Amino acid sequence: MNVLIGFVSGVISGMGIGGGSILIPALVFFSHASQHQAQAVNLYYFIPTAVVSLIIHFKNRQICAKVSVVMALFGLIGAYFGSSLAVKLSDSFLAKIFAVFLFIVGIMEIINAKKNEG
Amino acid sequence: MKYIKYALCGIAIGLVNGVFASGGGVLAVLFLEKLCKLEKKKAHASAILVILPISIMSIFFYTKSGHADFSLVIKASLGGILGGFAGAKLLDRLDIKITKRIFGIILIFAAVRLFFR
Numbered sequence: 001m002n003v004l005i006g007f008v009s010g011v012i013s014g015m016g017i018g019g020g021s022i023l024i025p026a027l028v029f030f031s032h033a034s035q036h037q038a039q040a041v042n043l044y045y046f047i048p049t050a051v052v053s054l055i056i057h058f059k060n061r062q063i064c065a066k067v068s069v070v071m072a073l074f075g076l077i078g079a080y081f082g083s084s085l086a087v088k089l090s091d092s093f094l095a096k097i098f099a100v101f102l103f104i105v106g107i108m109e110i111i112n113a114k115k116n117e118g
Numbered sequence: 119m120k121y122i123k124y125a126l127c128g129i130a131i132g133l134v135n136g137v138f139a140s141g142g143g144v145l146a147v148l149f150l151e152k153l154c155k156l157e158k159k160k161a162h163a164s165a166i167l168v169i170l171p172i173s174i175m176s177i178f179f180y181t182k183s184g185h186a187d188f189s190l191v192i193k194a195s196l197g198g199i200l201g202g203f204a205g206a207k208l209l210d211r212l213d214i215k216i217t218k219r220i221f222g223i224i225l226i227f228a229a230v231r232l233f234f235r
Contacts, residue, residue, distance in 0.1 A: 002190055006197025013198070014205020015214070017221055020140035023194065025228040037187050039139030040180040043173050044191045045198050050170050053163075062163035067124055067154050071146065074128030075135075075172040082136020083179035099233035101138050106225030108144070113218035 002031050006045065013049065020046065021105050024098065035095040036087070123153060132172050139176060142169050 005026045013019030020042045027038035057063050086094060127149040135142025146165035150156045156164060180186060 002193035003197040006194035007201035007204075008197075009194075010198035010201020010203075011205035011208065012201075012221065014202040014207075015209045015212070015217065017214075017218055018140070018144050019198070019201075019205075020143070021225060022221070022228070023198075024138075024140060025232050027190070027194065028232065029228075031190065033187065033190060034185070036180065036183075036185040037190065040177070040185040041187070041191050041194050042139045043177045043180060044186070045195045046169070046173050047177075048195060048199060049202055050166050050173070054166050054170065057163035057166065060163075062160050063167055064150070064154070064156055064160055064164045065167070067150065067156070068164040068167040070121055070124040071128035071131065071149075071168045072171045074125040075132035075142075075168060076175050078129040078132020078134075079136040079172040079175040080132070082133040083176040084136075086137045086139070086176075087179050087183040087185065095232055095235070098138055099229045101134075101141060102225050102232065103229035105141060105144065106222045106229060109218050109222030109225065113215045113222065 002027075005030060009045075010049075017109065018105070021102060025102065028095070035091045035098060039086070039094075039098075127153065128168070131168060132175075135169065135172050136176050136179075139173075139180070142172055 005023065009019035009023035009026065011019075012022055023042050023045065024035075024038045027033040027041055028035060033041065054063070127146075131142045131145050131149070134145055143165050146168045147161050150161035150164055151158065154161075177186075
């Protein structure tokens with residue numbers, strides 16, 4: 001079951017439309033993972049694919065390194081505060097705010113799909 | 119001046135990805151395309167470089183506080199790697215607009231269920 005959930009999310013990620021956002025609720029609903037556990041899985045899950053894709057993109061010269069490195073360095077500051085906050089929150093509260101976030105991402109996907117048509 | 123803009127974007131991406139362990143990629147692509155005027159392909163590729171160190175930082179916090187279930191991590195990641203290949207192949211065959219719309223509806227449905235659980 002867990003492999004299947006990973007597979008489906010992988011298919012969506014492979015199409016470039018954010019598999020992580022679906023992996024987390026799927027793990028909570030079907031694998032009875034806690035919200036924190038599901039979020040941790042998504043972080044680990046991303047690493048191997050990201051490393052492989054980065055190597056390919058670097059070879060194809062698709063990376064704008066100057067911008068990315070600045071964003072990543074300051075991103076570490078954000079990640080420090082964001083993650084330390086997330087682990088302090090209760091599981092049910094984190095799930096609630098994640099649900100709101102997921103709702104917004106869902107609306108954005110639909111709007112983006114419409115925009116691409118025009 | 120433009121580096122201040124990049125720095126602020128970075129902090130925002132890090133915060134979102136730290137709290138939700140996802141969504142940083144979507145946000146990074148948005149910033150890189152709209153604010154940094156990168157073309158779509160480069161924005162997607164560069165976003166991975168932005169998110170990778172951010173995710174590693176978050177992994178440290180989540181793991182330290184005991185939220186990493188490694189059996190679940192391995193199973194889901196294994197499926198994810200296989201699924202990634204399948205998805206990349208499917209990409210040419212599916213209508214991306216319809217797929218995105220269906221995906222959006224599923225996310226909204228999941229969001230409502232998660233909120234009222």
